[in-house]
Amino acid sequence: MQVKNCDIQINYKTLVYDASFTLVDEQVNLLIGNNGVGKTVILDQIANLDNNRPAGFLEFPDQSDLVYQTQGVPFIDEVSVQTVLTLFEQMAGANFLTQGSLPNIIEKNLQTRYGNLSGGEKRFVMIWATLQIPRKLYLFDEPLANLDPYHTAEVMKMFYAGVRDGKTIVLTTHQFEGLESDLTHVVHISDQKIAFDGSLSNFTNKHGEDLAKVLQAMPS
Template sequence: MVIRADDVRRRYGQTVALDGVSFSVEEGEVFALIGPNGAGKTTLIRALTGTTNADGHIEVFGSQPTEVARHRLGLLPQEFSPAERLTARELVAYHAGLYDHARDVDAVLEDVGLTESADTRYTNLSGGQKRRACVGTTLVNDPELLILDEPTTGIDPTGRRDLWRLIEELADSGTTVLLTTHYMEEAEELANRVGMLSDGNLVALGSPGELIERHGGDSRLVVEADDEAAATRALEMAGYHLLPDQRHVAVPAAPEEIPAVVETLDEAGVEYDGLLWRQPSLDDVYAALTGTDVTVGGEHLTEARQ
C-alpha cells in the first residue's frame, strides 16, 4: 500500500477543512480526489505530503509523511509559478540538480512532449506546454508516487488531453498517481478509483463505473428551454417525473423515448433551443450525494437538436 489515511481531520480556526477522511491508494493505481474548490482537496494533499499538520493517521510508503525520502515523491502543487525567464530545459535542469541521482533532462523533456520547445522561455510557452513543463519538474527524480493538485486547471482542452495521455503513460509504466480535480470527465478518463470530497467529508469512494451505477440514476433527456417553468408543467402534466438537474429541465428517457418527449413539448407550445440526451456521469453522482454541482470539464452529450 502506497498511501493510507485514517480519520484525517484539519481545522483552520472555526473552519473544518477535513472531517474524518479515510482512504488508501494501492501501488500502480491512479486515484482521483474530486470536488469543488473548498472541498478540502488541497488541504488533504498538504497533509499527505507533510506540509501541514493534521489529526488522525497518515502513512506514505509505510512511514509518516515527513519521514519519506523525497526522491520517492513527485509533487505538482496547484499554485506553481516558475521563473518565466527560464527555458523549459533550464527549468527541468534546475530541479534535476536538486537530486543526487536525477534522470537525463532531455529524456524528461521528451516524456512531457517538449523536445521541440526545450529552448523556449517559460513565459512564451502555451498554457498546456507550461503545465507539461511543470509536470516535467516532478519527474526528474523518477518518483514512485506522483501527486498532482489540479494539474489541468486553466489550460485549454487540447492541452488538457495532452496531459491526460502523459498521466496514462506514467501510470502504465508503474507510477502510482494521486490527483485532485474538479473536472469530472478527467476523473472518469484517468482514475481507477475516485474519492468524492464535500465540505471536508469523503462522501463516496469507488471506481467511476461503480459509483455511476450505484448513484448516477437514469439516462436523461435535458431540455434547454427559454421558459423552463412551462416546460416543467407540460412534462409533469404528461406524467413525466423530472430529475434533479442543476442547469436545465431533465426527464429520464432512453433514446427511443425522445420523440414522445418532443411531441409533448410541441403540443404544449413550449419552445426550446435544444434537447441533449446523456448518460449519467460522475457529476450526477456528486449532485445526488451532496445536492450541489461541480464545474465539469466536459459531459458525455449526444445532441438531438430539432
C-alpha cells in the first residue's frame, strides 16, 4: 500500500504537498506529526469515506475489507459489555465470546454497563473488539489518547499481537510507549511534507529515542 505524489487536501486547503509514502503489511504503521498536519485526513481518504479516494492512493483495500475506528469511539452507555461484543460478533461473523479466552479487562466486566467503564476500559473493549473483525486493514485515529500507562501498554500489546497474527494496522498517535522496532513503520508529517518514511529503528537512529521530544522540536 502506498501514497504516491498526492496532495493531501481538505476543503480545497492543501495540508501536505506531493505526499509519497508506504504502509507496510503486517506491521504497526505510525502516522505521526503535530495537530493539524493532515493525519486524520489521510485516514479518512484511506477509508474512502466520501467514495472519492484520490488516484494517488494505491493498492489499498476496498471499504468492505478495512475497518476504521475514529476518535472518541462513542457507543450506547446503557448496554452491557457483553451486548457490545455481541454486536461486534455479528459484524465479524465470528463467535469470539465463546472461542478462546477473553482479556482479563473484558472478562471481569462482561456484565458491567458499558457507560460505567473508565475511559481506558472503554477504549480497550472497542479496540479489542475491532481487531476481532476479519479485515485486510485496520485504521485507528488516536487510539491511545487520554489512556493511562497501564491501558496504553495493554493496547500496544494487542496491536503487536495482531500484526504477529498477520494484521496490518495504521494508527495516528502522540504517544510512543511500548513500540517494537522490528514491527513498526513510521510516516512523519512536518512542514506540509512527508519528512520521514521508514522503519522505527531508522527514525530513532536519525532523531533519537524520545519521539515526543523530536516532534516538539520540529515545525508542523
